[in-house]
Amino acid sequence: MTNLDPNPLTAGTHTIDLNGIAQRYHVHGSGPVCVAHSGGPGVFWEYLRMPLLESHLTMVYVEPIGTGGSGRLASHPDGYTRDRYVSALDGVIDRLGAGPVYLLGHSHGGFVVQRYAVTHPERLAGIILYDSAPVTGPEHGAEFMRNIDAFIARQEGNPELPQVLATVQSIPAISTDEGMTVALAGIIPLYVADYWNRREEFEPLQAMVSGTYISGVDADGVPDVIDDREVLGSITAPALVIVGRFDPICGMRWAEELNKLIPGSQLAVLEQSGHFGHLEEPEAFSAAVTSFVRV
Numbered sequence: 001m002t003n004l005d006p007n008p009l010t011a012g013t014h015t016i017d018l019n020g021i022a023q024r025y026h027v028h029g030s031g032p033v034c035v036a037h038s039g040g041p042g043v044f045w046e047y048l049r050m051p052l053l054e055s056h057l058t059m060v061y062v063e064p065i066g067t068g069g070s071g072r073l074a075s076h077p078d079g080y081t082r083d084r085y086v087s088a089l090d091g092v093i094d095r096l097g098a099g100p101v102y103l104l105g106h107s108h109g110g111f112v113v114q115r116y117a118v119t120h121p122e123r124l125a126g127i128i129l130y131d132s133a134p135v136t137g138p139e140h141g142a143e144f145m146r147n148i149d150a151f152i153a154r155q156e157g158n159p160e161l162p163q164v165l166a167t168v169q170s171i172p173a174i175s176t177d178e179g180m181t182v183a184l185a186g187i188i189p190l191y192v193a194d195y196w197n198r199r200e201e202f203e204p205l206q207a208m209v210s211g212t213y214i215s216g217v218d219a220d221g222v223p224d225v226i227d228d229r230e231v232l233g234s235i236t237a238p239a240l241v242i243v244g245r246f247d248p249i250c251g252m253r254w255a256e257e258l259n260k261l262i263p264g265s266q267l268a269v270l271e272q273s274g275h276f277g278h279l280e281e282p283e284a285f286s287a288a289v290t291s292f293v294r295v
Contacts, residue, residue: 009058036059037089046208052286137223194280243269
């Protein structure tokens with residue numbers, strides 16, 4: 001690992017070199033160190049900014065490899081396995097030199113944090129699994145479709161519903177960064193619990209969204225499918241599971257399962273949120289995290 005920046009925890013943007021791949025991260029706030037891994041994979045990191053947490057914690061926002069200003073693998077868009085993200089995350093934590101840190105993973109970032117907690121427990125003060133799940137693959141997809149049916153029932157008669165559903169149907173065929181960006185913007189009404197009554201709040205997010213197409217297969221073309229249910233019981237770090245009541249992709253079923261399987265974990269439910277509770281209910285989200293960190 002080559003360090004390109006001698007001051008790893010000063011506010012601003014930092015870049016390190018991990019075996020020839022640039023890894024970028026961003027530091028904001030002050031207090032105990034909390035490293036945040038965004039979702040996707042391939043989603044721009046900025047959506048995860050948490051100003052209220054930055055008043056209590058030194059937030060280190062990782063820009064995952066393959067995305068934004070971080071470097072891309074030679075096998076791009078393939079090869080971005082969870083273990084590859086874990087390795088890059090470990091490089092950042094090693095560079096920070098801050099001792100045990102808190103790790104926050106949102107959505108796909110939660111899958112990365114779960115794996116990290118199993119493989120590197122000695123480096124953790126605690127983990128925050130935010131809208132995560134213990135599995136991917138067909139079982140996860142079937143639950144997503146059930147939640148979409150519930151969303152359709154709630155939005156019966158909404159003239160914009162067909163457009164949202166068309167976006168969902170387009171996702172399997174995406175193969176470009178441009179297609180990923182369009183889909184991310186189009187799916188936000190599904191992911192926000194009360195989008196149509198809060199449109200003015202979330203239209204700026206839709207306007208700034210950007211994405212990178214990541215295939216989801218390894219360098220040999222094999223899908224990187226996850227099932228952590230047999231190993232979650234080995235997690236020793238204190239754990240907080242946060243979920244939005246109306247999250248369609250990593251919702252209540254999965255949060256309750258994570259909470260059941262991880263010894264001593266806590267569960268916080270954001271009752272008026274979908275997949276973006278830190279934006280939909282920022283005060284409640286911040287209170288749950290800061291209370292956990294102070295325990």
